[in-house]
Amino acid sequence: MTLPVRLRCVLCEQDRPATVDAHVCPEHEGLAGILDVVVDNPRRGTGDDPLDRYRSHLPLPATPRVLPTGYLTRTPLLPAPRLATLLGVGELLIKDESRNPTGSLKDRSSALAVELAVYGGYTDIACASTGNAASSLAGACAVAGLTARIFVPVGTPVGKLAQLAAFGAQVMLVRGSYDDAYYLCEDAARAFGWYDRNCAVNPYLMEGKKTCGLELADQLGDARADWVSVAVGDGCTVAAIGKGLAEGGHGDTRLLAVQPAGAAPIVDAWVRNSEEITAIEAHTVADSVSVGRPRNAVKALRTVRASGGAFRAVDDADIEAAARLLGRIAGFFAEPGAAAGIAAIQGARAEGLIGPHDRVVHVVTGSGLKTTARTATPFPEIEATLDAVRAVVDA
Amino acid sequence: MTLPVRLRCVLCEQDRPATVDAHVCPEHEGLAGILDVVVDNPRRGTGDDPLDRYRSHLPLPATPRVLPTGYLTRTPLLPAPRLATLLGVGELLIKDESRNPTGSLKDRSSALAVELAVYGGYTDIACASTGNAASSLAGACAVAGLTARIFVPVGTPVGKLAQLAAFGAQVMLVRGSYDDAYYLCEDAARAFGWYDRNCAVNPYLMEGKKTCGLELADQLGDARADWVSVAVGDGCTVAAIGKGLAEGGHGDTRLLAVQPAGAAPIVDAWVRNSEEITAIEAHTVADSVSVGRPRNAVKALRTVRASGGAFRAVDDADIEAAARLLGRIAGFFAEPGAAAGIAAIQGARAEGLIGPHDRVVHVVTGSGLKTTARTATPFPEIEATLDAVRAVVDA
Numbered sequence: 037m038t039l040p041v042r043l044r045c046v047l048c049e050q051d052r053p054a055t056v057d058a059h060v061c062p063e064h065e066g067l068a069g070i071l072d073v074v075v076d077n078p079r080r081g082t083g084d085d086p087l088d089r090y091r092s093h094l095p096l097p098a099t100p101r102v103l104p105t106g107y108l109t110r111t112p113l114l115p116a117p118r119l120a121t122l123l124g125v126g127e128l129l130i131k132d133e134s135r136n137p138t139g140s141l142k143d144r145s146s147a148l149a150v151e152l153a154v155y156g157g158y159t160d161i162a163c164a165s166t167g168n169a170a171s172s173l174a175g176a177c178a179v180a181g182l183t184a185r186i187f188v189p190v191g192t193p194v195g196k197l198a199q200l201a202a203f204g205a206q207v208m209l210v211r212g213s214y215d216d217a218y219y220l221c222e223d224a225a226r227a228f229g230w231y232d233r234n235c236a237v238n239p240y241l242m243e244g245k246k247t248c249g250l251e252l253a254d255q256l257g258d259a260r261a262d263w264v265s266v267a268v269g270d271g272c273t274v275a276a277i278g279k280g281l282a283e284g285g286h287g288d289t290r291l292l293a294v295q296p297a298g299a300a301p302i303v304d305a306w307v308r309n310s311e312e313i314t315a316i317e318a319h320t321v322a323d324s325v326s327v328g329r330p331r332n333a334v335k336a337l338r339t340v341r342a343s344g345g346a347f348r349a350v351d352d353a354d355i356e357a358a359a360r361l362l363g364r365i366a367g368f369f370a371e372p373g374a375a376a377g378i379a380a381i382q383g384a385r386a387e388g389l390i391g392p393h394d395r396v397v398h399v400v401t402g403s404g405l406k407t408t409a410r411t412a413t414p415f416p417e418i419e420a421t422l423d424a425v426r427a428v429v430d431a
Numbered sequence: 432m433t434l435p436v437r438l439r440c441v442l443c444e445q446d447r448p449a450t451v452d453a454h455v456c457p458e459h460e461g462l463a464g465i466l467d468v469v470v471d472n473p474r475r476g477t478g479d480d481p482l483d484r485y486r487s488h489l490p491l492p493a494t495p496r497v498l499p500t501g502y503l504t505r506t507p508l509l510p511a512p513r514l515a516t517l518l519g520v521g522e523l524l525i526k527d528e529s530r531n532p533t534g535s536l537k538d539r540s541s542a543l544a545v546e547l548a549v550y551g552g553y554t555d556i557a558c559a560s561t562g563n564a565a566s567s568l569a570g571a572c573a574v575a576g577l578t579a580r581i582f583v584p585v586g587t588p589v590g591k592l593a594q595l596a597a598f599g600a601q602v603m604l605v606r607g608s609y610d611d612a613y614y615l616c617e618d619a620a621r622a623f624g625w626y627d628r629n630c631a632v633n634p635y636l637m638e639g640k641k642t643c644g645l646e647l648a649d650q651l652g653d654a655r656a657d658w659v660s661v662a663v664g665d666g667c668t669v670a671a672i673g674k675g676l677a678e679g680g681h682g683d684t685r686l687l688a689v690q691p692a693g694a695a696p697i698v699d700a701w702v703r704n705s706e707e708i709t710a711i712e713a714h715t716v717a718d719s720v721s722v723g724r725p726r727n728a729v730k731a732l733r734t735v736r737a738s739g740g741a742f743r744a745v746d747d748a749d750i751e752a753a754a755r756l757l758g759r760i761a762g763f764f765a766e767p768g769a770a771a772g773i774a775a776i777q778g779a780r781a782e783g784l785i786g787p788h789d790r791v792v793h794v795v796t797g798s799g800l801k802t803t804a805r806t807a808t809p810f811p812e813i814e815a816t817l818d819a820v821r822a823v824v825d826a
Contacts, residue, residue, distance in 0.1 A: 084479070104509050104510050106507040106508070106509055107507070107509060109504070109507060109530070112501040112502070112504060113501070114499050114501055114502060115499050118576060132532075135504070135530055135532070137527075137530070137762075138764070139798075139800060175762045175764070176762065177762075178758060178759055178760065178761065178762035179761065179762035180762075181513060185824075190812060194803055195590070195800055195803045197810065198799070198800070198803035199764055199799075199800065199803075200810070201810075202754070202755075202758035202759075202764045202799055203758050203759060203762060203764065204755075204758060204759030206823070206824075207810040207811075208810065208811060208813050208819075208820060208823055209810050209811065209812045209813065210812075210813060210814075210815050211812060211813065211814055211815065212815045216815040217815070219815075220815045220816070220817070220820065223817055224817060224820045227817055227820075227821075228820075228824060359597070360597075360599075363573060363597035363598050363599060364573055364597075364598060364599035365573070366573065366574065367532075367570045367571065367572075367573035367574035367575075367598060369533070369570070369594055369597045369598065403534075403800065404593070404594075404597055405534060405590055405593070405594065405798065405800040405801060406800060406803075408589055408590045408593035408594075408801075408803070415592065415595070415596075415602040415603065415604050416602075416603060416604065417585060417604045417605075417606055418603050418604065418605060418606065419605075419606055420605050420606065420607045420611040420612070420614075420615045421615070422615070422618055422619060422622055424603075425603060425615065425619045425622075425623075426622075428601070428603055429580075429601075429623060
């Protein structure tokens, strides 16, 4: 069962057959031979569901869809003029991926995983995740009647676990890091015959995220963005958005790729001007991009370089301040990772990389509602009297 | 400053001037003289933003919009065939209001509140809420640069409070019930000159929610629904959805109005075939509809009766079971109140009120992500070995 796309190895540049369960290129050791999907002559469709609208850009079979049209929708691109002023940029637009069905950009690739798994005859899909990929897979599996097998590290936020419980996924809390969960999931998928939803090893999944970039290009049209900022964990998302922008004719939009300072191995390679990653132990409040051993660093580095963009690291304190700005000044409730790009825009503006008249897009990749357990809400308790209200108002 | 609509008192049926801060009809005591907005010759617009598409149905001034187009979007109407089979109905469609910007249907009226407050020259908006109206108001105020003054009862879920904190609202946790918070908020709005976003006393706010019914009518088109089920607290939402369906030409769709058994004063009046409400002390897991002294019961009762529909009460245990079904069989993570309608559909099907071939729409009014703190997530912790995975899979 092959798909109507080509698969090309990023190392040896050979084409490989586009079978449903194609993984990395067999010519190289381990995960090195990442396969890239190439589409020939895509033509834009219509409607708001990205799997329909961008069908000819995607590795989708010609069979009927499993997920109903409208499960994914076009997410809004909204101006944030007060935050633009505060950051000192010409224009700031927020691509709000928290409007996806389970509240994150990952829904775009999970939807694709479900379509491909059913086409391949699978009943189970496996995924290792810092949280968002897991909950999005669990949601799409519940719609389609498939079993989601989820591997998350101990310490994943309760909001993401609650989603997994609500969607009836089988979840294993792995004693270890995201990286430990990742390799265990890979092994288990092979051992038990589950479809593998891991973006790095599954060449098709990144194509789902690509629709975010395609949508952005459509929404911007002639009002092209100078910069798109987005947080980076494994590297798949930034590579996918860059690919989508390019396929949408906006390949010259510069990518500002952001990692938390405590989980910045790709930034480290960028600074060394290398494609060799030194794995680290990740520590950051931005759980959704807390990855010490990224699996798609090469694609991320090449995509950002090709765009004329840059990698930057930002401190946790700056990430938390950025999340507060996004909420209070712009009305977006972003999880910490989804706010990191705002901190990076501040830094890039200060160093002159981003100019005072630039049009900047920031992608809010996931909802802050998933990380509320760690939020302090120090509101005053009052008696039900007007005097008590007055005391608070006058304070 | 008047708006391009008429205001008619539901009791004396007199027209009142449509000023921005019109409240109840002065001819009657207390809140009795609820005012209803009447629009003359509305014409459907285009696009997906309900404030644009349904502008001529709404009490909006002719001034430029405050919130950007796309802040509100059309929410999806999605089939749930496996849940339909389980419930024994012909077709089940879910209107997913958790896709709104802050995760609930209340965003539709909060957006209207912000537009009207700015038109009226207000800088502050006040709201009493069980949670969703508050967080939606706080979000829209953050976009518009207004101050949200929020009154919630002690015990409001942490997810909703976290949203309020993120959006920088001024929040007062009132020692008392939602009803206590409600009356305090009304008094405070008057005393401090804040715009009043409370749906019952502000005749315009319900019109925001009405766009959910208008959208439903548009999305259904000729495939008309036999029933629309929705949970009821104050009564505004069901009245608004019914009004929207009627303005969309679907006034014969029957409304299944649902209250939790521990917060069912309107159901009680319905059973007595009366418009007199006996206030109770509300106790239910469905915090978003935990209202003991509903303020729009008359509109709700009349709308449901005019639709040929019915009121029903459902137990908390059935609500929690319905939420699990919605998550596991259909892939929607609903807060408990947003699942109550599924329990009511089960009951109405059992008593033969809903037929085996009926097309039923259920409105998921708010996201389960806001109530995750009370969710238990009893997943197994495992070592990162394949044997440990096998033990879980085989268990």
